[in-house]
Amino acid sequence: MNIRIVLLVCISCLMMHTSKAQSPQCQLILSGRIVDAATGLGVAHAQVLLREQQKTTQADSLGYFTLRDLCAGNLTLTTKHLNHEEKTEKIQLKTSLRNKIIYLTCHADTLHEVKIKRSKIHWEDVTVSNRIQGNDLFLSSGLSLGKALEKVNGVYSLSTGNAISKPVIRGMHSNRVLILNNGIRQEGQQWGNEHAPEIDPFMAKDIEVVKGAQSIRYGSDIIGGVILVNPKAMKDIAQGIQGEWNTALFRNGRSANTALMLEGRPQSIPGLSWRLQGSAKRSGNTQTPDYFLKNTGVKELNYSLSLAWQNAKQGLEVYHSYFSTDIGIFAGSHIGNLTDLYNAFEADCPLDSAGFSYTIAFPYQHIQHRLLKAVAWRQISPHAQLKFIYGLQQNRRQEFDKTLQTKKPDGTYEPALDFLLVTHHADLSLKHQWHKRIEGEIGLNGFFQTNRYFGNYFIPNVRKLQGGLFWVEKWHRNALSAEAGVRYDINTFQIWKWEQQTLISPSHSFHGPAATLAFRYQLPLLTLHLSMGTAWRAPYVNELYSDGVHHSAASYEIGDRRLTSERSYNTSFTVDINRKQFLDMEITGFYNYIKNYINLQPVMPATLTIRGAFPTFRYTQINALFSGIEMSASLKVYKDIRWNVKGNLTQAKDISNKKFIVGIPPARIETDLELPLYQRKGNELHWVSGISYTFRQNRVADSADYVPAPPAYLLCHTDLHSTWKLGRIKMLADVGVNNLLNTRYRDYMNRNRYFADELGRNVYVRFTFPFVLKS
Amino acid sequence: MKKNKTYSALIAIFFGLILTTTACKKPVTPPNPNEEELITTLLMTFTDSAGVKPSTTVAFKDPDGDGGNNPTQWDTIKLAASTTYNMSLLLLDESKSPADTISNEVLAEASEHLFCFTISGANCQVKRTDSDGTYEIGLQSKWTTGAISNGNAEVMLRHQPGTKDGTCTPGATDISLSFLMQIQ
Structure with missing residues (x-):
């Protein structure tokens, strides 16, 4: 990886x-x-x-x-x-x-932050990151972003059924993980566990994961890490008109995913490039080894448009993307109270069962996300580049739940939850090189956001204003490079909320510094990375003001408006061993202490309602310690046969109460064998087979959850992938099977584990077909 | 030079775009959650089918809905021994003025709803007497008491869209209340 x-x-x-x-x-x-x-x-x-x-x-x-x-x-x-x-x-x-x-030798304009023609320095990033691109990205096409990211060691997915999944980095997710969608902070209702990132994975050509508080450029609230999802850079588009057609078909759920992309660079207008891209997805009820999961279909329709113009001195780029989806929520997971949950858990097969269907019925989520981005940059001197980015996002989330409360007089149903989140970003940055050994970036981030709700109350209306100033410098001499960064942020917001019959509108304000320091030292066959950082995150409105029943969890959640911000102190150390093609190995240890970590903790007594008693949870602050190790190795066994292995272990302790934090991914080990079957004239055929073993999460008392953590499980997969040359075109295709043995299992990080098994065997076929219309 | 002019023009358009889009409105007043539909009140009216014993009404009231204050009224079901009562169930939203009768909506969606009554300890048999055409509903029922005894009566409303089969198993719980019960 x-x-x-x-x-x-x-x-x-x-x-x-x-x-x-x-x-x-x-x-x-x-x-x-x-x-x-x-x-x-x-x-x-x-x-x-x-x-x-x-x-x-x-x-x-x-x-x-x-x-x-x-x-x-x-x-x-x-x-x-x-x-x-x-x-x-x-x-x-x-x-x-x-x-x-x-x-x-480098292009004048490369991917790297600073490019100086005279010295032509390409500095290796001091920080450690993992990327999914090229073939690896192809091998995850058709999966949601959360599932695709599981290819990165140490990243898990927090799911609600098969269709909703969000990344968990080193045990942290949601508001603690930042996702940059084409350079813009993705702003959806990310506080919810069942709210997946609204990003079309087919748009991405490069996904980078930076774990921990290493990247200070994007915000102070990077407690868990940053995920950068990027399309191919506009400047890399070749002359003429080209395109790419992607398709992924899955047997389980009879799912079809297809994407078409067209891009070009007209010869008549130098410096101009454009791209059109769209994708569609349709899938029906998925199947466990024993039964179908009712109402688990998904519909998705996305597109994006980009236009860029640039020369050696300046450039402009405009990007627009639209994402829309309808996700069926497994009918058996909608429960009224805790008794329903226990009944569902104890049933051998969901009480609410069905055969195959593409129909999406109640309950379901309907989400739309729009992004408009504009970038302007100018090379103000050979050593400095000024860049301005503006982003506008509109996120509409509607969750439909067929209940008495949402029925309209005309017999149709209103969404139970309905949020509109509008976010403006404005970033100004100056990349510079002071000295041949020192380069860096100074920048300002501005952020304005409003949240409105139209359905039932879950989080209040909010107006938020945020500003940050950062400064990062890199230094390099012989085998040693170092990076240091500081930033300061101010985060203020006002909320509007009804309390009994009074509308209240209190304001909150948080501010604080963040800093990082990283070193990279190159030895023969060995690279050492050390990074340290401190970051902070203001409590989100749901942590301050939520008050109500969470239906998928049968719990009553109560916010606490006196919460303060949480602060992390993060250290990680990586040893990277590389013996040419023979061995590539990486071992990382991390230690993340979080002061005032905001945690949802059970409180007594249970809340009495007309629907019964609900176990009650309150947002509380504790001191937490997240630590763990990650290991990956790729070894050349014989000729071109490679053996890959990776594993990770994360543990999270509540130091204040001397116990483990619930909801942390269990340890996992994966291994596979890569066998080239045919390699001739650019045509290649590879066979990859592997297993992955997920341990039981034992670091949580059984009494800390409604039901005990599910047992450990072993999954097998196999994949045959090929590259075929058709003239100038290189086509990728693969066919494979996930959960080859049709294993019956439940995953600790899937909320549906209370109600149903995971997916059974899944056979898939995928291809990518690039084409040239005009060269 | 020409390119610089083009560039400046593009920059100007771009800033214009930002100014128009950032002209933002104050978030309007959020919908008052107190105006949402709630089930605040459950009333069970017991009438002696022979017309001899006095009628009695048993109530559960939680005027502010889920959370907040605890329920204000949670009566004990007190019935005479060896008597057959007709019970009529009423659900109200008393947070509105005038109160909204939620049980009418249950009746309108009768094919998706089922009341379940479970008696433990007390000598009493319950039989639902109404029907959605196929299955019983439970807004109307017959309670037949036996000898003097004490126990509990659990009243449940199951929401069973598309899965109603006459049993209490499918669906989700809309109401689940346990009343103390005395047969005297």
């Missing part, structure tokens, strides 16, 4: 190794590595072409490539990569060449 490129240590590898034996004609091999000229790091996924013999291949994530079945002669070798200048060189091939090093 870890696709970060590694430092090449042996300059001696430059030496071309020439085999002595004379190879027969047209069976020669040219292999080697593509390396960044400035840093000596491998360049991932570059394309290598041999003009004369029309051979092409793509380098792997570490920059290694192999071209087979070559004929002897004078060849023109061209190497292309998005962020680097194209390079062409003549080589004379007499015998197989196995250690060819190709050096690429």
Whole structure:
């Protein structure tokens, strides 16, 4: 999973190794590595072409490539990569060449924050992050963002059924995890456990996860981590008109997902590029090994439009996206009180059962999310770039629940919950390089948000104003690099709420500093990362003012308006071992102390209502300690056969009450074997099979939850994926099975575990078909 | 130079766009949750079918709904021994003025609702006497008491959209109240 490129240590590898034996004609091999000229790091996924013999291949994530079945002669070798200048060189091939090093230099405008033509420095990020892109991203297509992110070690998904899932980073989620959707903070009703991020995963070409409080640029409230979901950069769009068609079909739920993208760069208007993208999804009732889950269908329709213009000195970009979904809520999970919950839990099969259907009935969620983003940047000097980003988001969440209370006189039903959240962002930043060893960024973030509700009360109307100032600098010398950042934020909001017959409108104000410090030290075959940070988060309105029954949880939740902000002190240490292609291993230990952690704790007595007594929970502040380890390794077993293994363990302690915090993901170990079955002329066929074992969450007393944590489970999966070259087009396709053995299990992090089993066997077929309409 | 002009023009349009979109309104007054529909009151009126014993009404009242203050009235069901009563059930929302009769809505959606009565300890048999056409509802019922005894009566309203089968098992709970019961 870890696709970060590694430092090449042996300059001696430059030496071309020439085999002595004379190879027969047209069976020669040219292999080697593509390396960044400035840093000596491998360049991932570059394309290598041999003009004369029309051979092409793509380098792997570490920059290694192999071209087979070559004929002897004078060849023109061209190497292309998005962020680097194209390079062409003549080589004379007499015998197989196995250690060819190709050096690429950076583009004037690269992915990296600061680019200086003279020094051409590409600085490795000091902080540690995990990325899903390219093939890995393809292998998660058709999944929701929350599920796709489970590919990252240490990330779990908090689900409500199969359709709603949100990422949990090192035991934290919702308001403690920030998601940046194409550079804009995603603002939905993220406080709710059953509110998934409103992002179309087909839009993304690169998903990056930064765990802990490492990234201070995006906000002070990054207690758990940041997830950056990005489409392909507009400047990387090639001349002409190209496109891509993606489809993913799943047997379980008879789900169809399809996405179409068109992008181009007209020759007549230099610097202009555009993109249109849309996706649709339809799925019906999903199936456990024994029964169908009634009302678990999903409908989704999304699109996005982008237009950008830029030259060497300045650029403008406008982006608009629309996301809409209807998600059926498993009928058996709607309960009136705790007795209903116990009855549902004890039944062998949900009392409310059905066969297959695409129909989405009550209860269901209807969500729409609109985003408008505009970016303007200008290179004000060779050493400084000024950038302005504006974002407008509108999030409408309606939750329909067929009850007596929501029936209108005309017989139709009003949404039980109905929220409209409107958010404006304005960010101004200056990226600069003071010195050849120091580069950084200073910025201002502004945020204005209003929340209104139209249905039943759950959280009040809110008007929120937030402002922040940050300053981050990176320094680098030989094997050591360091990054330090500080920021200060002010967060003020006013709420409007009825109390008995009076409308109250109190204001709240929070402010405070945040800081990070990170080091990266490069040793031969080993990289060490140390990061430390402190961040804070103001209580959210639901933690302050919620007061009511949570129907999916059969609990009565009470906010506390005296809550103060919580503060985290975060340390993490990573050892990254890299022995070329042979072994890539990463071990991380983290320690996150949170003062005044806002936690939902049970209180006595239960709340009496006409529907019965409800266990009652109140938002309380405790001191908490989150700690854990994450380990991943990829080992070359024999020839091109790779063995991958990863595992993680997180524990969360309530120090104030000397017990464990509930709702923390259990430990998990995953392993798989990757077998190349066929590799010829750019056509490849790989077979991956693996197992994943999730432990039982034992760190919670059985009495702390309505029902004990489900037992440990083992799942098997298998996947056959291929790359096919059709002329200039490279098509990806795969077919596979999840839960191969049709295992009956329940997952601790799925709210539906109270009511039903997880999905049974699921067979899928997926493909990505890029095409060129005009070049 | 020309490009710079284009750029400035684009910047101006862009800021114009922001100014128009940021012209924001104050969040309007939220809907008063006190105007939402609630079931605040449950009334059970027992009438002797022979017309001999006096009629009695048993009430549960929680005027502010869920949470907040505890219920203000939660009567004990007191019935005469060896008597057959007709019981009529009424649900009200007394947070409104005039009070809203929620049981009319239950009747309108009779095919989705079922009242369940469970007696424990007391000598009493309950039989629902009304029907939605297929299954019973329970807004009307017959309570037949036996010898003098004490116990509990649990009154439940099950919401069973699409799953009503005459039993109390399917669906979710709209009402669940346990009354003390005396047969005297």
